[in-house]
Amino acid sequence: NAGVMQNPRHLVRRRGQEARLRCSPMKGHSHVYWYRQLPEEGLKFMVYLQKENIIDESGMPKERFSAEFPKEGPSILRIQQVVRGDSAAYFCASSRGTLNEKLFFGSGTQLSVL
């Protein structure tokens, strides 16, 4: 009964490169959320997806960031042309539904931009 799986656990990129973060939700879960945690801060909502649909991207930066959750395969958070300010822990969470459903989180991907 695997939980939410994120990979890689650690990702190092140089400024200007692309970062791809992957998330496989728990079995039976079709709702995926991405959160970002900057040092000394709480988790900030980025985007909410269901299969093949972006439901709410109100927390996503307007540029360089995109997310997808294809019919087959994991959800991907993509950051183009990374900058040092993108360095953070990125957490994925999943749930079965949205009405008072608790979220199950993965262990996160720590992105470091050199």
Add this chain to the structure above:
Amino acid sequence: DQQVKQNSPSLSVQEGRISILNCDYTNSMFDYFLWYKKYPAEGPTFLISISSIKDKNEDGRFTVFLNKSAKHLSLHIVPSQPGDSAVYFCAASAQSNTGKLIFGQGTTLQVKP
């Protein structure tokens, strides 16, 4: 604009005593509240939740109290154990808001043996 606030960055208590973690919110549309616990290098894990139609929910050593008029909730841990040492996040959501959670900044709890 911090809609969910945890004003105490840290708390230290003795093993066996009560830990009380506090959380305030500003958005009156929030109707569901949760507490998550987080260890270093791990994702948050769900602890306990409460709906706005209740003012108390209990699960073993953990109790959450909700005061809607004051827009305040608290998590009580009794008795506290060293394994409870972690960062605790308060989170809130609104049914009308696709279920996304708004998190506080977290409170680091240290339980001393």
